[in-house]
Amino acid sequence: MDESVLEKLKILAESAKYDVSCASSGTSRSHKSGMVGSAAGWGICHSFAEDGRCISLLKIMLTNYCMYDCAYCINRRSNDLRRATLSVSELVSLTIEFYRRNYIEGLFLSSGVVRSPDYTMERLVRAIKDLRLIHHFNGYIHMKSIPGASQELVNEAGLYADRLSVNIEIPNEKSLQVLAPEKDFNSVFTPMRYIQQGVLQSAEERKRFRHAPRFAPAGQSTQMIVGATADTDKDILYLSSALYQRPTMKRVYYSGFIPVNSYDNRLPALKQPPLVRENRLYQADWLLRFYQFKVDEIVNDAYPELDLEIDPKLSWALRHTEAFPVDINKADYEMLLRIPGIGVKSAKLIVVSRRYARLGASQLKKMGVVMKKAQYFITCHELPMQTVNEMSPEAVRRLLTQKSKKTTDDRQLIIQFQDQ
C-alpha cells in the first residue's frame, strides 16, 4: 500500500459516484470461522457523504477506461479525464482493511468497458472470486454486470456476488440509441434475464440439495436517469412496475440527471439536477412496493407526470375523494395505507391497537400519523367532520401547499415610520 493507491482511489471513486445504488441489504450471513466479516440482512449505512447519500459499500470502479461513448456518462472515451486501473491485490487490500475498521459493509464493483464486454466482465469476476475464495471475504459484494456479457460469466459472477445489477439508464430504447449508440435494450435486458434465470435455478436446486450454492441471494437492481430525455414519469414508472413484476428485481433507482458532459448538445442543459422530480419518483416507487398501489393509479394517460408540488399519494387522494373519509376504526389495512399522512408503521399500529379500544385523534397523533394531512381524509372517535368532501379537493390542496410566509415575529411590536 502506498501513496499511488490514494490517487487511484480518488480517480476511481470520482468515476463511480454517479451510480446511485449503495444498498447492502438482502443477504444475511453470520460469521464463519476462517473468514472475514458477515452480512447484516437489513444493510447498514456506515457513513453519509456531504450530498446526504448513504455510503454503505466501497463504491469503486476497477478501471475508468471505457471504449463506449455514452453521452450521459462521465467516463465516455471522448472525455479528457484522468484514468486509472486498480490491481486485484490493491482492491482486495482496500476492501478488507476498510471493512476491518467498520468503514464499509462490503464492495460495490463496477468497471468501464475495456476491449470487449466479456473481457471486462471476466476481470470483474476474477476480482470478486479472489476476494471470496483466496481472501475469504464474507461481507457484502455488489457487482455490476456488464451489458453484453456472456451467460457463463454472469453465472459465475452470481456465485460470488450478493447482488448483481445492470443499469438501464435511459427508459426508452429510441433515446438510448441516440445517446449511447453502442448500446441497445437487448444488451441490457439479456444479462438481466441471465441473472433472473440463475437465481431461479439456484432456488430450485436448493430445494433439492441443502448445500447447493446460492446465486446472487440479494437479487438484482437497476437504475434510470431522470431528466436526460423527454420521457414522462409515466414511461419511467410503467417500466419500473414491469421490472418489479419480475421475480428477482429488488430495487429500481432513479438518478436525477447531472449534466456531466455539458458540451454534448444531445442532452438538455439543466441548471441543477431535477431533485424534486427524483424525489417524487421515489415516493411513487414506494407506493408500488409497499403501499399496494397499481402503477396506473399513480400515473396514467390523463396524468402522465407526477405532481411536483404534492406527493403522489396525496395527489391520488385528491383525485379520488369518493374513497374518503375513511373510518380509522373500521377500514382495512389496505385502505389505511391509502390515507395521506399514514404510513406503513402507523397503519400497522392502528390495526393492532384498535382491537383494544376505539382510537381518537390525539392517540393517532402520538402514534406518528401526520394529522396535518390526515385530518381531511379520516373520521375517528371524535374528529369533527371537516373532510375533503365538505371542503373540496382544491381547498385542501391549497391548505397543504401553503408556505408559511411568516417573516416577522408577532411578539415584536412593529413601529411604522412615515417617510417625510
Added chain:
Amino acid sequence: MILFIYDKTFEGLLTAVFHAYSRRTFPDRLLAEGEPLPLFYDEVVTIHTEEDKCDRVWKGLQKRLAALSLSVLTVAWLSEQEGVDLLLFRYIRKALDTPQSIELNFGDPDVLEVSKVWKKVSNERLRVMQFLRFQKAADGTFFAAVAPIYNVLPLVIPYLQDRFADQTWLIYDLKREYGYYYDQKEVTEVRFETKEAHLLSGLLSESLMDKDEKLFQQMWKEYFKSIAIKERLNPRLHRQHMPARFWKYMAEKQ
C-alpha cells in the same frame, strides 16, 4: 405520596414491584439512594435488591409477555432516562393486572411511550453500529471510542462479535467510562484506573498507531470526499443522517 427508594438497577426495580404487590401500596415516585426527598410525602419504603424476589417477578412477566416485549423492557431500561423507571413500573403493573395481553395496545399512553423509548435506544444502537470507527493500534488491537446518549454498548456487542470475530478489539464508552475487550475468544467488560490520552479523546495518537493506519484513514477520508456529488450538496440532510455528535470520533470528519 408514597416514595420507594431503591438502588437504580433493573433488578432493584423488579424487587420494588414485588414489594409493592406484597404491601398493596404502589409508589408515586421512585428515588435513588441518597437522592433528596421531596418536601411532602406520606411514607418512604426502602427496597433492598433481592435476587429471589426479582426472579419471581421476572418469571411472572415471562408468563404474561412475549420474549420480544421483555427485551423491549430491558432495552428501554438502558435509556437511563429520567423517569423511565416509573414508566416501566407502570407498564409492568399493567401487564400483571390486565387479564388480556397489553403488549399491542398502543392506544395506551404507557405502552406507546415504552415502545417509543425502545425505538430511541434501538436507533442509538444502530447509529453506534454505523458510525463506530476502529483504529488499528501497533499491537494489532482495533480500538474504537464512542459517546452514545444511551447506554447501548451491551446491545452492540453481538454485532461486533459476529462481524469482527477474527480480530482483537476494544470498544470504549467515553461517557460512562467502561468498555468491552474481545480477545478473539470472548468478550469481557473492562474499566481503566488511569485514563490515557486515547481514553479521553477517543483517538489514538500517532505513536500508538499501526504503521499503515494513518494511510488508511487518509484514504478513507479522500474516498469520502470524492464520492460526494458537488451538484447535489445537502449539508442539512448530511447532518440529519449522521449526527454531528459522532463526528469527533470518525476518521472522515477529522
